[in-house]
Amino acid sequence: MKTSTGGAALIAAPADAPYLLSQHIDDHAGVLSGLRAQIPLLVAWGSELAERLQAGSRLLVAGNGGSAAEAQHLTAELVGRFDGERAPFSAIALHADTSSLTAIGNDYGYEEVFARQVRAHARTDDILLLLSTSGRSPDLVAAARAGTAAGALVWAMTGSAPNPLTRLCHSTLALAGTGAAVQEAQLVxxxxxxxxxxxCVRQGEHP
Known part of the structure; x- marks a missing residue:
């Protein structure tokens, strides 16, 4: 058995580890190829998002697990900055309010953790974006219904379609692939x- 320089035993990697990692890259490349076909949708979403947020509307975002991290990544880019200096814009990651999240989950059940916040925060012309690798999470499905009822524009990024979220949202970016590959492509x-x-914001600032 091999040992590290500190004397601790090292666990040998499985013999098929290189194949597994190569397969992961292949899966990722396949989903990214599908994402390329979604460029027109992302152009439309980016333009709509810029128009609405510059007019004073807000973006609400939610997801579970790794999708929650990506949702918060998006809000950080909008409230902070992505690529160059510009004004901050209103974007809220619903899972980041842990006191509300746990209180709602405790009092109303986990399915309501996002929907109740959407009913509290969403207004007409706001945008609600839901991230999921399956498109089947009950809490996100409930949030989609709440967003539509509030008059918000509801979008989703999901795995393979059709799924419950694609049926409920106004627009969906759906990618076919493994959960890990879909989640990585969603960050892209x-x-x-x-x-x-x-x-779009820069064009508005400098016509």
């Missing part, structure tokens, strides 16, 4: 959305 999609958003 988040950055693509930010790039279009920033470009």
């Amino acid at each position: 999609a988040v950055h693509m959305l930010c790039r279009v958003f920033d470009d």
